[in-house]
Amino acid sequence: MSDVLTLLLEGAKPCADHLANVLGKEKAEVEAELRRLEEDKSLLGWLPVFNPEKVEEGRVRAVIEVKISPEREGGFDRLALRIARFEEVESCYLMSGGYDLLVFVTGKNLRTVAAFVSERLATIDGVLSTSTHFLLRPYKEQRHLLVDETEAVDKPAVSP
Amino acid sequence: MSLDHESFVASHVKDLPRSGIRDFFAVVSEMPQAISLGIGEPDFVTPWHVREAAIFALEKGRTSYTDNRGLLLLRREISKYVADFFGPEYDPANEILATVGVSEAIDVALRAILNPGDKVLYHEPCYVSYAPSVTLALGEAIPVGTKPEDEFALDPAAFEAAWEPGCKALLLNFPTNPTGGTADREKLERLARFAIDKNLLVISDEIYGELTYEGEHVGIASLPGMKERTLLLHGFSKAFAMTGFRIGYACGPAVLIEAMMKVHQYCMMCAPILSQEAAIEALLNGGDEVARMKEQYHRRRDFIVRRFNEIGLSCHSPRGSFYAFPSIRSTGLSDTDFAHRLLREAEVAVVPGTAFGEHGASHVRASFSTSYENLVEATDRIARFRDDIVTEDAASV
Numbered sequence: 001m002s003d004v005l006t007l008l009l010e011g012a013k014p015c016a017d018h019l020a021n022v023l024g025k026e027k028a029e030v031e032a033e034l035r036r037l038e039e040d041k042s043l044l045g046w047l048p049v050f051n052p053e054k055v056e057e058g059r060v061r062a063v064i065e066v067k068i069s070p071e072r073e074g075g076f077d078r079l080a081l082r083i084a085r086f087e088e089v090e091s092c093y094l095m096s097g098g099y100d101l102l103v104f105v106t107g108k109n110l111r112t113v114a115a116f117v118s119e120r121l122a123t124i125d126g127v128l129s130t131s132t133h134f135l136l137r138p139y140k141e142q143r144h145l146l147v148d149e150t151e152a153v154d155k156p157a158v159s160p
Numbered sequence: 161m162s163l164d165h166e167s168f169v170a171s172h173v174k175d176l177p178r179s180g181i182r183d184f185f186a187v188v189s190e191m192p193q194a195i196s197l198g199i200g201e202p203d204f205v206t207p208w209h210v211r212e213a214a215i216f217a218l219e220k221g222r223t224s225y226t227d228n229r230g231l232l233l234l235r236r237e238i239s240k241y242v243a244d245f246f247g248p249e250y251d252p253a254n255e256i257l258a259t260v261g262v263s264e265a266i267d268v269a270l271r272a273i274l275n276p277g278d279k280v281l282y283h284e285p286c287y288v289s290y291a292p293s294v295t296l297a298l299g300e301a302i303p304v305g306t307k308p309e310d311e312f313a314l315d316p317a318a319f320e321a322a323w324e325p326g327c328k329a330l331l332l333n334f335p336t337n338p339t340g341g342t343a344d345r346e347k348l349e350r351l352a353r354f355a356i357d358k359n360l361l362v363i364s365d366e367i368y369g370e371l372t373y374e375g376e377h378v379g380i381a382s383l384p385g386m387k388e389r390t391l392l393l394h395g396f397s398k399a400f401a402m403t404g405f406r407i408g409y410a411c412g413p414a415v416l417i418e419a420m421m422k423v424h425q426y427c428m429m430c431a432p433i434l435s436q437e438a439a440i441e442a443l444l445n446g447g448d449e450v451a452r453m454k455e456q457y458h459r460r461r462d463f464i465v466r467r468f469n470e471i472g473l474s475c476h477s478p479r480g481s482f483y484a485f486p487s488i489r490s491t492g493l494s495d496t497d498f499a500h501r502l503l504r505e506a507e508v509a510v511v512p513g514t515a516f517g518e519h520g521a522s523h524v525r526a527s528f529s530t531s532y533e534n535l536v537e538a539t540d541r542i543a544r545f546r547d548d549i550v551t552e553d554a555a556s557v
Contacts, residue, residue, distance in 0.1 A: 003459075010456070012532065022459070022532050024466050158185040158198035158509055160288045160337075 004033045005042070011143075014046050049142045060113050061090075061106045061135040064121065065099040067128040076100055079126045088116045099131070110134070172295055179288050180515030187503060194507040195538045197526040200337065202401035202482070206438075207449040210402065213441035214434045226433050228425040229417075230258025230409070234436045237443040238409050245369065246392060247382030254414040257421055258431045258439075262367050262408040263289060264424070265393040266331075269363050269410060270297035272419040273329060280363075281322055282331035283314070285338055285485075285513060285520030287365070290331055302327070305519040308487060311476040312341030316350040323354075329361040332380065335368040338516045338525035339485045340478020345378045352383045361416075362390040367408075370399035370450055372480040373458045381411075388413055391420075398482075399450045400442045407435040457482045460528040460535060467539035468526075471546055482529040485513065489522045491549050499524055505548070506541040 003023055012019060016034065020027040037043035050056065068079045076094055080101055084092040090104040103121070107113035113134075122130050139146055166174070181198075188194060205211075229235060235252035243249045250256050259265040266289065270280070276298040282290045284303040294301035304322045306312040314334060330351070334343040343351075355362055362380055369377040381390040395408025408431075410420055424430075461478060468475035468486040475486035488498045495512040502508050513520030528535060 007459075018536070021536060022463055024462060155199070155201075156185060157188045157192070157194070157196040158181060158511060159200040160179065160181045160515075 002033055002037070004030055005037060008043075049144050051146055052138050052141065053146070056106075059106055059108055060110050061104065062113050062117070063133045063135065064101075064103040064105060064117060065131040065133075066101040066103055066121070067130075068100050069126045069128060070100075071126070079124065082124065083121060083127075086116070086120065088113070088120075099129075172298065176292050176295060179292075181288055181511060184499065184509075184511060184515065187500065188509045191503060191507060191509075194503060194509050195530075195534050195541070196509040197528070197530065197534075197538055198509040198511045199527050199529055200483075201403040201529065202398060202453065203529045203531065204401040204453050206400070206402050206405070207442075207446060209445055209449075210400065210438050210442045214405075214438040217434050217437035222433055222437060224433060226258075226430045226436060228421055228430050229256065230431055231433070231436050231440070234258055234440050234443075235409075237440055238411070241443050242392070242394070242411055245377075246366070246379040246394075248379075248387045248392070248411070250411040251414070255411055255417055257410045257417050257424060258436060259395075259408045259410060259424065260428055260431050261397060261406040262365055262393045262395040264406075264428060265391075265395070265408050265410040265420075266290070266293050266363065266365060267296070268420045268423045268427075269391050269393065269416075270294055270299060270329075271423045272416065273361060274299040277326065278328040279324065279326045280329045280331050281319055281327055281360075283319075283333070283336070284517035285312070285336075285523075286333055286516055287337045288516060290333070291517070294331070299328075300326075303517060303519065306336070306339065306341055308476070308523070310341075311479070312336060312339035312485065314341070314343035314347045314351065316347050316354060319351060320354050323358055327358065327360060329363055330355060331363045331365070333365040333367075335372055335377075335478070335480020337368065337481055338483050338511070338513070338520065339523075340476075340481045340483050342372065342375075342479040343378065343380075344375070345383075348378055348380050349383060352380060352386050355389060356385055360389070362386065363393065364390055365393045367393070367395055367398050368481040369394065371454055371457060371482060373454075373461065374477075374479045377480070391416060396439050396442055399454070400439075400446055401449075401453060402435075402438065402442065405432075405435040405438055407431055407439045457528065460530075460532065463532070464526065464528045464535055464539065467535075467543075471539065471543045473542070473546065482527055484526045484528060485520075485523050486526065487523050491546060492553060493549070495520070495522055495524050502542065502545055506545040508538045508541050508545075 016027050016030045020030045070076050088105050090106055093102045095102050117132050235256040238256050239250050239252045270293050274297045279300045279302055280294045281302050281304055283306050291301035304318045306315055364380050366379055381387045381392045391410055391412040393410050396402040464484050465475050465477045472490055473486040475484055495514055499510050499512040510524040510526045513523035
């Protein structure tokens, strides 16, 4: 794994100047590495991690378990991609176990998510059933706990 | 007439100097907005699985005393870990003592072995408690300087030169706080021959052992003939990020561990059981987290050392620990003046080298146990501070 990628995975800011400074490399070298990661699709994009309770107030997120029929050629892929392409879908995974796809969906309110599930998702040919769970409260978002781990610690500023 | 409380303080305590760090801490604590590179502990929180084990133990009502030596399961796991990492094998039954951090292990070891006036050789600059601990055990501490030109590595010849009749023990700490100096096998072998020749006991605090970035960590107890004359002190504070748990241990010959246990049982009874339970979990499942933290320290070290040298503060690359120890000689300031002015004028806290003994003069300790963002900002501020000093000097000529 490249050291640029390692730093990004640890949560470093995706800023070539910062990464170059931390790694002791030329900025151009870091930019080339970022380009390479994007070109070979290792790096799909940039998205900040927000506290949804503060930034997306009122938005609704749901996790939907979807059962679908596999097809003779392609298995689950065609239907999975058809579902994944909807703007409302944040993530979509093929799962082992009691259902086939796990679909993360967001909408501006409960009604829009419900409408998406009942009118768009459930009506697709090959979708056998859906089971929708609404997220009530986040505790951890993309490895970030929504509480400060050390907030109560009175740590000395200088120690031996 | 008011009572003269001073007259009740033991003379050897009265004569102990205040820790230089404590003085500096008082200044820093008035500037909470400053970026601190003065912290001598990991910036990582103890891994969750370890904290969770302590919570589980509490829920289960494990709140009693334990065997003075520590829980047998802990001593068994320590025995396995030490054999795997340091080399020598110790019997959990009578060659291992769980202590309240390595600090207690040092204190108990010295009190167990020293008669009044016995001499102990230790290298300097070093952790602040070594010489005072010897004094409190009624011994005489003899400093042996390590040198910047050697990157503060172990210097066996200096130990040999410093020896005098009455020396009973060597007190070592490699990798070293505050210099990051290490001891390679060849130098340790020479020191081991010296210890055997002069019949010295070695007390080796290897708390930063896992945080060795170049080469392997070599513990002196692993050398031929040395296990029998070494007290290996180690703990969980640094590599496992468990400073607040205050849990460490001593491994050594049964007779010496028994002597240490006598002191320990009367002053401490036992290490806290919750910390012992957490330590067991750390030993059983903590390896990946230790490796992850070490990797981050390693990269931060490369960054801060590069920046100090760019800034014009000559800095060797510490082979271990999480401290850089740059020379500030080029600024023309003493290490104390440098640290105080840097704090006031640039709001960055570093610790003056002389807080770790006179041999630390003209250096400061900068901990890289803090975030990249802090390191980037702090070193930028230090660069501006140094430029200002150079400009001042030029203007005054």
